[in-house]
Amino acid sequence: MNNFTPGPPRARQPAPTVFCYICGRQFGSKSIGIHEPQCLxxxxxxxxKLPKSKRRAEPVKPDAVIAHDGKVDVEATNEVLWKNSQGLMVExxxxxxxFKEDRLEVHQRSCTSDNPAKRVGRDRSKSQKR
Ligand SMILES: [Zn+2]
Ligand SMILES: [Zn+2]
Structure with missing residues (x-):
């Protein structure tokens, strides 16, 4: 039985997407409600997993931005949510x-105290020439 029966045709509106304030990924307005608690x-x-000195306070969800007409300004809210997620990154x-925490773990497989990844931007240390 390989016949895939598609469901009844539905008027498909593009689902409004919302950014997760923790990880910065985009979700449909329905799945964000499921995702957020999991993400938290x-x-x-x-x-x-982080050393005590690196641990941070629980992220707080920013308030939705309300436009002049009293409705939620989805775009502006998304920007606030996304910026919030960027602020949660770990150095x-x-x-x-x-980096995001999960990325940091991957990154630090190749970036160690003995052999740090090349710094992009300003070089704060005296250059050590051999
Ligand atoms: Zn998330
Ligand atoms: Zn590094």
């Missing part, structure tokens, strides 16, 4: 670049 859980799990102790 994951955030806590990742946060607990790599070796190279100083900022």
């Amino acid at each position: 859980k994951k955030w806590h799990a990742e946060n607990e 790599c102790e070796h190279c100083g670049r900022k």
Whole structure:
């Protein structure tokens, strides 16, 4: 039985997408409600893995931006949510670049205190020439 029966045709409106204030990914307005608690859980799990000095306070969801007509300004709200997620990134102790927690773990496989990844931008240390 390989016959795939498509469901009844539906008028498909493009689902409005919302940014997750924690991870910065986009979700449909329905799935964001499912995702956010899970994402927060994951955030806590990742946060607990960090050394105590690096742990942060739980992220707070920014308020929705209300437009002049009293409705939620989806675009402006998304910008606030996305910016919030960017502010949650963790600085790599070796190279100083900022990453999401899960990315940092991957990054630090190749970036170590002995051999930090090349710093992009200004070079704060005296150049060591051999
Ligand atoms: Zn998320
Ligand atoms: Zn690094």
